[in-house]
Amino acid sequence: MPVETPFGARLKALRQKRGLSQAALAGNDISTGYLSRLESGARQPTERVITYLAGRLGVDRSALFSPYTSSSLSEAVSVAVSTDSDDAVEAVVTALASAQGDDPLVRWQALWLVAQFRRRRGEHAEERTSLEEAIRIADGLALTALQCRSRTELARCLRATGDVTEALELAVAAYELARESGVSVSDTSKALLTLVSAEAEAGRLPDARAHVDELVALVANHSDALRTEALWAAATVRSRQGDDDGALAFIQQAMDSLDSRVDLVLWARLRLAAASLYLQARPTLTKPAHACLAEAERALSLVGTPVQQQELLTLQARLAFADGHVAGARDVLDRLDFERLALSYRDRVQLQLLESLLLIEEGHREQGLSRLKRLGEEAHRDSNMNLAAQVWRVLAEALEQSP
The missing domain is CATH 1.10.260.40 (lambda repressor-like DNA-binding domains)
Known part of the structure; x- marks a missing residue:
């Protein structure tokens, strides 16, 4: 009908x-x-x-x-x-x-619009279906720009859902298409961005570092979101490599490069990213994390999607825990609708990591330790080596503490 x-x-x-x-x-x-x-x-x-x-x-x-x-x-x-x-x-x-x-070109554009719509709503399975058809159409038309763009977006979608191996294969293919065929700087940059994130998740940090440095150089003369996102990616890679000073320098440069009047959504997302980096730094930097989340909360109250609101709550809970407010962290988590979570794979793992630590602090030590072990095994099985290493480190630190 x-x-x-x-x-x-x-x-x-x-x-x-x-x-x-x-x-x-x-x-x-x-x-x-x-x-x-x-x-x-x-x-x-x-x-x-x-x-x-x-x-x-x-x-x-x-x-x-x-x-x-x-x-x-x-x-x-x-x-x-x-x-x-x-x-x-x-x-x-x-x-x-x-x-x-x-017309296949019209259908490709329709699929592209629908995929972006699904992405905003956190509907990754539907987004993947649209992008897979978009790739088939682009390949049939033999249009390199569309082939590159479709593979880049599908790789990003797969990385967000934790399918790192397939995401990495697609990201490599998109980058090679971009490099060999001379597509636009925008398409090449986005392919590099996705490749860097997939390599970082897979634990291939030297490769990610080389590609992100290439990306930053490529967009050095741009003043738009491309340069901002490249700096953000550079901060992320350096953080994964344990270079906290380098990571914080790059994320600050990214924040300074973007006026909120140009792109308020990206401006707010940068502050979420900065808060996360502050929480991962050693020692944890809670004061600037508070400032970033306060700015992000004000912006997202105007333009935030449900996914971004969930990201904000997760970071607020992590910050409360870092401040030593166990009950406060639990209260924030209770505000999340776990039946409708649309978080990325990485953010879901971070959320489960926090819940495990809360269980330990609330007196359920064995349950919390068991969940940490299972979480590390799952991340390793899914080839998310960076996340797996983080979970194993947290587990080791928890085991060192006296019961």
């Missing part, structure tokens, strides 16, 4: 198809502000408004609610690109499900 597209997305598509501005469609009977809210999905139309708009567009009322078919996939993609709203992307999901024989 066909599924109807949201009214707002369909309305906008019909208006744009006829080359009408919002003011031209609104006419004298409704305001452009009201029409804009209808198109965004913020308002629902009355029967009178539906009749009025159908008349202005020269269509039957049913056209404003008609299901998408294969011929309207390009229309759905155009609306989604121009509006940047989740409702519009959901219309693309609907169109993809019923489209047949559509």
Whole structure:
């Protein structure tokens, strides 16, 4: 049974198809502000408004609610690109499900939009499905830029879910495509970013260090998010190598390079990353971690996704534990909805690591130690060597403490 597209997305598509501005469609009977809210999905139309708009567009009322078919996939993609709203992307999901024989380039773009949408929501399995089809289409078209871009994003998705071995293979393939075919600096940089993160997770730190230094040099003259993320990656690799001073210098440089007015989401994510590095430093630097999380919390209250809110709570719990506030850390964790966790594999391990330490501090020593051992074994089995080493180190420190 066909599924109807949201009214707002369909309305906008019909208006744009006829080359009408919002003011031209609104006419004298409704305001452009009201029409804009209808198109965004913020308002629902009355029967009178539906009749009025159908008349202005020269269509039957049913056209404003008609299901998408294969011929309207390009229309759905155009609306989604121009509006940047989740409702519009959901219309693309609907169109993809019923489209047949559509232009492969349009379908690739639709899959790309849907994958980004799934990523924001932490729906990694659905994101992976979209990206796997995107790779097949890109390969069929033999378009190097799309082949590189699709592999880069799928590698990033797999790394986030803990599939390090496959992520590393895809990241290497994406980087080799970028290097051999001369794609854009943006695509090459993103391939390198993903390769560095996969190598770091796999414990291949010398390789990660060489590639991240290459990345930083590549984007040295850029002043946008590419340079900021490269500096962030350099900080992460140095932290994994035990170079706390180098890590903190790079993350500070990354934070200084980005104005919150340019990209508030990235600005907030940098502060989450900095807080994590402060907590991993030896000795732990709780004061700057508090400052970073306070800034991130204010920003994420405006623009944060559910995934980012979960990351914030996890870091707040880790900080409370580092401050010696065991009960406070437990209180923060109790605010997490464990039935709807959308955290990455690494963040899930960090969360389980904290829970194990809390059990030990709360008097359940054997249970906590057993969970740490199991966690280390799982990370090692999944080829997450860096995480496994971290868990074994924490376990060793816990065993040294007197019961």
